Amino acid sequence: MKEFTYYQPKSVDGAIGLLDAKWGKTELLGGGTDLLDLTKEYVAQPDKVISLTGIANFADIQVAPQTGKGSVVLIGAGARLAAIADHAHLQKIFPALTTAAGMIGGPQIRNMGTLGGNLCQRNRCWYFRDEHVHCLLKGGQKCFALDGENQYHAIFTQGHKCVIVSPSTLGPVLIALDATAEVQGPKGKRTLELAKFFFAPSGENEREHVLAPNEVVLSVKIPEKEGTRNASYEVRQKQSYDWPLVQAAVAFKADGGKATGVKIVLGHVAPTPLVVEAAAKEVEGKEVTDAVATAAGKAAAKDAKPLSQNGYKVKLVEVAVKRALLTAANPGKRQYWEV
Ligand SMILES: Cc1cc2nc3c(=O)[nH]c(=O)nc-3n(C[C@H](O)[C@H](O)[C@H](O)COP(=O)(O)OP(=O)(O)OC[C@H]3O[C@@H](n4cnc5c(N)ncnc54)[C@H](O)[C@@H]3O)c2cc1C
Numbered sequence: 001m002k003e004f005t006y007y008q009p010k011s012v013d014g015a016i017g018l019l020d021a022k023w024g025k026t027e028l029l030g031g032g033t034d035l036l037d038l039t040k041e042y043v044a045q046p047d048k049v050i051s052l053t054g055i056a057n058f059a060d061i062q063v064a065p066q067t068g069k070g071s072v073v074l075i076g077a078g079a080r081l082a083a084i085a086d087h088a089h090l091q092k093i094f095p096a097l098t099t100a101a102g103m104i105g106g107p108q109i110r111n112m113g114t115l116g117g118n119l120c121q122r123n124r125c126w127y128f129r130d131e132h133v134h135c136l137l138k139g140g141q142k143c144f145a146l147d148g149e150n151q152y153h154a155i156f157t158q159g160h161k162c163v164i165v166s167p168s169t170l171g172p173v174l175i176a177l178d179a180t181a182e183v184q185g186p187k188g189k190r191t192l193e194l195a196k197f198f199f200a201p202s203g204e205n206e207r208e209h210v211l212a213p214n215e216v217v218l219s220v221k222i223p224e225k226e227g228t229r230n231a232s233y234e235v236r237q238k239q240s241y242d243w244p245l246v247q248a249a250v251a252f253k254a255d256g257g258k259a260t261g262v263k264i265v266l267g268h269v270a271p272t273p274l275v276v277e278a279a280a281k282e283v284e285g286k287e288v289t290d291a292v293a294t295a296a297g298k299a300a301a302k303d304a305k306p307l308s309q310n311g312y313k314v315k316l317v318e319v320a321v322k323r324a325l326l327t328a329a330n331p332g333k334r335q336y337w338e339v
């Protein structure tokens, strides 16, 4: 690991003042579960590491009831993944979020990892993580995954020079739930829809999100819409200490037995979380039956263009969407695939 200077400012302004306007020289530190790996692998070589752990109230989770309209939930970027997964009220209103947070890594990762770090974590492409490989995202000329080992890479590859998958499982859920992020930089604060937060990078001066190098995620706000059902379903190779192969996050209003305002978002299949409108159309205005959920799964997978080794993920998309929809439509019901 290259030597760096460690800072622990007491305010967000203090943190922003320490950040460089270009990527590379400075890094923010949440729980360090990604950043420390990147520095040990010499993929990140910052001069300054700026911890966010000294900032008061940065990890708060607040639920503000709105008269007659559910509530608004504000989660500080420093909130630990375990605190999100274990939050009793969130479990009740946003099971998609608490389920996804509770499946990340293992207890150690969830006790250290933060919401801000989860949204801003770097991709897991093994070529990118190898200090000796200079692919597009490290200033090189080539994507080594295109004709290399690509079994865990994107299957929605159209228009992408770099075929990573977005690594955050909270991202698709927060998009399905219409969440927004508040971020702050040298020019002040701005609010970003989570749907516009993620970015498909193709060069070394780009990240997997749209933030500037000197911007900090402060919090995420999620509106609770009365009667909304939501769920996240992940297909995993192993149940812990790994990322999902495919994830589907869904949210809709259960209106007299019919689903309205349907959102279906895929994770771990494209360089950013993928909103699949064609799949949502299959469900809109209908009762979520087995047949409707199956049709939505097929529509979600229709435009996939897999690489040489990851065609198996196409079927997993169909399964994940179907199961997420049936889970959301039948809260508390034991499903046939559950052992
Ligand atoms: C074995 C293993 C399995 C995992 N499985 C999953 C999984 O299934 N799903 C999943 O989503 N994740 C998974 N992860 C990743 C894990 O969720 C992330 O490592 C964690 O969420 C990062 O949070 P952190 O606070 O530790 O981030 P850090 O490592 O501290 O930071 C990560 C990045 O985010 C930036 N950052 C941190 N906070 C902010 C902020 N507030 N504003 C702007 N930038 C910020 C940092 O500068 C850095 O670039 C796994 C990790 C491991 C090691």
Ligand code: SF4
Pocket (backbone or CB within 6 Å): 123, 125, 126, 127, 128, 135, 136, 137, 142, 143, 144, 145, 146, 161, 162, 163, 164
């Ligand atoms: S997928 Fe992206 S990160 Fe991986 S080798 Fe290709 S360009 Fe690099």
